[in-house]
Amino acid sequence: YGIVAGTGRLLEGVTNFRFGEAELDFLGRTGVVNQDTLDYLANYRFTGDIWGYPEGEAYFPNSPILIVESTFAEACMLETYVLSVLNHDSAIASAASRMISAAGTRPCIEMGSRRTHEESATAAARAAVIAGFSSTSNLAAGMRYGIKTVGTAAHSFTLLHDTEHDAFEAQLASLGTGTSLLVDTYDVEAAVRAAVELAGPKLGGVRLDSGDLVTQASWVRQLLDQLGNEHTRIMVTSDLDEYAIAALQSAPVDSYGVGTSLVTGSGAPTASMVYKLVSRTDDAGTFVPVAKAAKNKISMGGRKYALRKLNDRGIATHEIVGIGHRPEDDGNDRPLLQQFVKNGELLPGWTGHEGVVRARQRHADTMAELPAVVNRLQRGEPAIPTIYEEN
Incomplete structure (x- = not known):
C-alpha cells in the first residue's frame, strides 16, 4: 500500500499557478514559445x-489518486508540478x-533535513507527520504548517566543552532537566552517570546515536533504573529505517529519530505515479474514453470513481474502481474521491x-480500517485487491 501526501501543497500551488513577468520574459527571449x-x-x-483521494488515505496499484477536469x-x-509534488510526498x-x-x-x-534538498526537507517533514510521526526538527515545517517541533543536542556541542560534564551542565542550565542528553560522544556509562548526577531523577531523556542500539539501550535502561531514573526516557537514532525499528521492538526504547531513510522514501524515492489523459470530448461535445495501447504502456480510459468495500466489522476487503460510472455502495462502504477545486x-x-x-x-482511521497484513514489512501482494468495473 501507499499513503497519499502532498495534495494540500499541490492545491495551494495549482490555484496560485501564474506566469510572472520574469518567466514570460525568459520564455520570449529564449524562443521557447511564440507570441500567441x-x-x-x-x-x-x-x-x-480537481478531485482526488484525500491526504492520509491509502492507495493501491492503479488507484485514481487525482482527477483533473479542465x-x-x-x-x-x-503535469510536471502535479507529479513532482505527489511522487515525492507520497513516497x-x-x-x-x-x-x-x-x-x-x-x-x-522526523530528523532528515540534512539528508535532502532544503525545500524537499520541509515537504518531507509535513508528509511524515501526516503518516503518524509525532514531530519534526524542521522549524520551517513548524512555521508553515503548525507542526510540533523538537530538537536534540549534537556531538559538536559536547566537543565544544572541556568535558562532557561541562556540556551537560550547560545544556541543563539552558533547557532544564526535562531535556534529552546525548550520551555516546565518549564513554556511554560515564556519560549516563554524569547526566544523572547533574539532573537527578527528573532527567527527561538520553539519546543513543551509534553502536549496537539493542544492547546499549538494554544496559543503559538497567543503569538508569539502578541510579533511580526509572522515568528517564531513551531515544535512539543512527540511520534507522522500518526494519531497524522493527528489530528494536524488544529493546527498552521510548522513541526513534529517523532521518536519511525517511526523506529518501526508504529506498523508494518516488511513488512512480503517472498523469494520463483518460477522456476527451468528441465533435458532438460528448466525453469519450481514451487510452494508450502500446506494449508495457497500457492505460485505462474513462473517468474513474473509487469505492472501498468494507465487511460487517468495518475492515476493508477490496477496492472497486468504476470506469465511467460510480460503483454501488451497499451502505457500509466508503467513497474515496473528494472534490478539492471547483x-x-x-x-x-x-x-x-x-x-x-x-x-x-485520516491516515490513522485508514490504517485501522485495513487488514492486519498492512503491517507486514516484506514485499508482497497489495493488502487488498482492486476490482475494475466498466459500464
Whole structure:
C-alpha cells in the first residue's frame, strides 16, 4: 500500500499557478514559445475541477489518486508540478507509515533535513507527520504548517566543552532537566552517570546515536533504573529505517529519530505515479474514453470513481474502481474521491494546518480500517485487491 501526501501543497500551488513577468520574459527571449503562447500564459489561470483521494488515505496499484477536469491546455500545464509534488510526498508518507507500524506505540521524530534538498526537507517533514510521526526538527515545517517541533543536542556541542560534564551542565542550565542528553560522544556509562548526577531523577531523556542500539539501550535502561531514573526516557537514532525499528521492538526504547531513510522514501524515492489523459470530448461535445495501447504502456480510459468495500466489522476487503460510472455502495462502504477545486476555486479544509490535522487523522482511521497484513514489512501482494468495473 501507499499513503497519499502532498495534495494540500499541490492545491495551494495549482490555484496560485501564474506566469510572472520574469518567466514570460525568459520564455520570449529564449524562443521557447511564440507570441500567441506567451499571451495565453500571461493570462493563465486554472478554471477547472480537481478531485482526488484525500491526504492520509491509502492507495493501491492503479488507484485514481487525482482527477483533473479542465481544458487540455490548463491540465497539461500542471503535469510536471502535479507529479513532482505527489511522487515525492507520497513516497515519504508511505515510508513513514511503515515506520510507524513498526514502531507501534513508540513515537517517531522526523530528523532528515540534512539528508535532502532544503525545500524537499520541509515537504518531507509535513508528509511524515501526516503518516503518524509525532514531530519534526524542521522549524520551517513548524512555521508553515503548525507542526510540533523538537530538537536534540549534537556531538559538536559536547566537543565544544572541556568535558562532557561541562556540556551537560550547560545544556541543563539552558533547557532544564526535562531535556534529552546525548550520551555516546565518549564513554556511554560515564556519560549516563554524569547526566544523572547533574539532573537527578527528573532527567527527561538520553539519546543513543551509534553502536549496537539493542544492547546499549538494554544496559543503559538497567543503569538508569539502578541510579533511580526509572522515568528517564531513551531515544535512539543512527540511520534507522522500518526494519531497524522493527528489530528494536524488544529493546527498552521510548522513541526513534529517523532521518536519511525517511526523506529518501526508504529506498523508494518516488511513488512512480503517472498523469494520463483518460477522456476527451468528441465533435458532438460528448466525453469519450481514451487510452494508450502500446506494449508495457497500457492505460485505462474513462473517468474513474473509487469505492472501498468494507465487511460487517468495518475492515476493508477490496477496492472497486468504476470506469465511467460510480460503483454501488451497499451502505457500509466508503467513497474515496473528494472534490478539492471547483471552477478553479479551492474548497476549504484541505490546506495549511487544518489540512495536516485532517490528513493525520485520516491516515490513522485508514490504517485501522485495513487488514492486519498492512503491517507486514516484506514485499508482497497489495493488502487488498482492486476490482475494475466498466459500464
